[in-house]
Amino acid sequence: MTRRRATLKDVADRAGVSIATVSNVFTGRKAVNDELRMRVERAAKELSFQIDRAASQLKSGKARVVGVLVPDLDDTFFTSLISRIELMALEEGYDVIVASSRDDRQLEESRLHTLLGWRPSGIIAVPCSDTVPTILAREVARLPTVLVDRVVPEAATADTVTIDNFEAGQIAGRYLVEMGHSDIALAASHLDIAPIRERVRGAVSIVQELTGKEPVAVALGSNAERGADIFAHWLERHPLPSAVFALTNVTTLAVLTALARQRIDIPDQVSLIAFDDYTWMSARKTALTAIRQPVDDIARLAWERLQLRMEGDASQPRPSILSTTLQVRDSTRRIARAGDEEPAVAEQGSAAAGERQNSIH
Amino acid sequence: MTRRRATLKDVADRAGVSIATVSNVFTGRKAVNDELRMRVERAAKELSFQIDRAASQLKSGKARVVGVLVPDLDDTFFTSLISRIELMALEEGYDVIVASSRDDRQLEESRLHTLLGWRPSGIIAVPCSDTVPTILAREVARLPTVLVDRVVPEAATADTVTIDNFEAGQIAGRYLVEMGHSDIALAASHLDIAPIRERVRGAVSIVQELTGKEPVAVALGSNAERGADIFAHWLERHPLPSAVFALTNVTTLAVLTALARQRIDIPDQVSLIAFDDYTWMSARKTALTAIRQPVDDIARLAWERLQLRMEGDASQPRPSILSTTLQVRDSTRRIARAGDEEPAVAEQGSAAAGERQNSIH
DNA sequence: GTTTTACTGTAAAACGTTTAACAGGTGGAC
């Protein structure tokens, strides 16, 4: 019943040819007479034969697998990356092994270690911190590697694909200032992650330059529920800012949750700029103004770089830096500028405080 | 520079032992003298040696990989499934190969075929239609297989883990009727998918039993943006129902998008029950009442069943059916029942029509 | 008619592991 799996030899015997011929039929690297080919194909189908990848890979040394490592498989940013990579990999005949580091440096190393055991043709990794995992740094000479998102391009010894995080911060900051805001909170995840720091730096620098005021950054972690608690707690001991810029999609969720819980209205009481651009962000009465990362481009670039490397390109590691765009929608209200014709900020602040009082009861 | 990868033999030479000893150190299936063991471990570290899985698997016949096939890697329901499976797999020392069938029967077969090439220890698959892929049906005797979500448990020849879709429809339907609704639209994805049909059947049966009216099902597909267009279009040629029950998280998104676009208020103009329960559903002023699938339990059960099979359990295939729960929040308004004290439904309908008129301009 | 060339098919040697079978040495039981 549980019959042994068919091998090249079984097919060869049944078709009355040598295993080399069968192999040639399957790999196509040598012409095979039509009649024989058909015999082989029929035999293979009858035995539901399937090349054993382990054996194939062992002998040929070529793997047709890429490893993809991300910090969190529940974060839609990373899964949409994976979805796109999986598609391109499929088209080129590669399979994808996924691993999640769960934002844990140690797990990251160990996941990479087992990933490497597959002798993959390449690795696309989103590190969980901005120090490149030692195991990758060591392998980078022999293993095509592309680092995505959470990287400092200048420090990396491999190809990188990142967005211009500083610019992203600036874009959001400038827009908020243009809309009259200067009392701004930055909803960060972790301040020790390079791209987050850059987003903060971008926003802070432009807001400071234009208004003289410094936005305050709050670290909410990378879990939406816990982040909501932290932000709610923060709201209790600080005056309500006139605008919040969320620096990741998870902190966007955290901020929204906290705000909803305290019945603080967007954008009447506080304006919001979200990060990333997902369907749910527009599927609401007040659609969210958001900084959009070009996920498609990120995935495509990462794959293209990886492919080049897998084809043997040994040139200097190259950083690719993509721009984000601001999707203007309804969650950012124009308010009168502080110090302009009327003391709008104060008014806004007190109104908000009143409402909050209300909701905390 | 691009040095050859270290093998057992390299380590053995450097440590001055035989390759069998090195293998024993790594697999631990035979005791090795402490001193030798340490020599081996040091040599391995110095060469950054790593067992070649292809060779190991070829020889031992054991794989320590499971394949996971889902219909869509952009659907959070499936990715949260994967996330949980990956964690449990990790704990047992398995790696995970993911593949997406992109809701395409043909691609599904071909993805499964390549998945099988890995000789995985097991496969967890969410079929894209309710007919079990032929290739799996054929393999099921020798390959541990668990089918999840989109399956008809009675028809499957493998273990299945599903929710009680009929019951889910009933729960939502009953709740809507209790809240006074009888004019109900069902936002389905595809009506040819068994679980969707069951959800429809559940909702229709209970609503019909309690009110005599039959909810109408609309097929919106499995893409939120396109679904929103379809639903918007549907709204234009039908009177606004008093409630919508979305049967998947994607159609939830589609409905929300269409409603937001036409400025139809939830729950004032139309009530909504969402499907699945994600953070973004509560992170809004009117948090969504939703049917919650026990994703954790689904993933856990699927893994446990798979593990049993991988350990050799050859008993009859067993279906596991889990219950959903209704998370009552703010998106479903209580209205006066049709035919009761006041003609609320008609009033509701005309108000909605007016508003819609407005938005279509 | 002989030599080339081209074309197909096969034999056989790896690839890096696991693992059965064996070898050598030590210590205990008798």
Next chain:
DNA sequence: GTCCACCTGTTAAACGTTTTACAGTAAAAC
């Protein structure tokens, strides 16, 4: 003192492919 068991370590044979080298045949070139 002999025998046996035990403990460690090694040898060598697979596993199912890919691929090189070669053989055989037929067609083309001379």
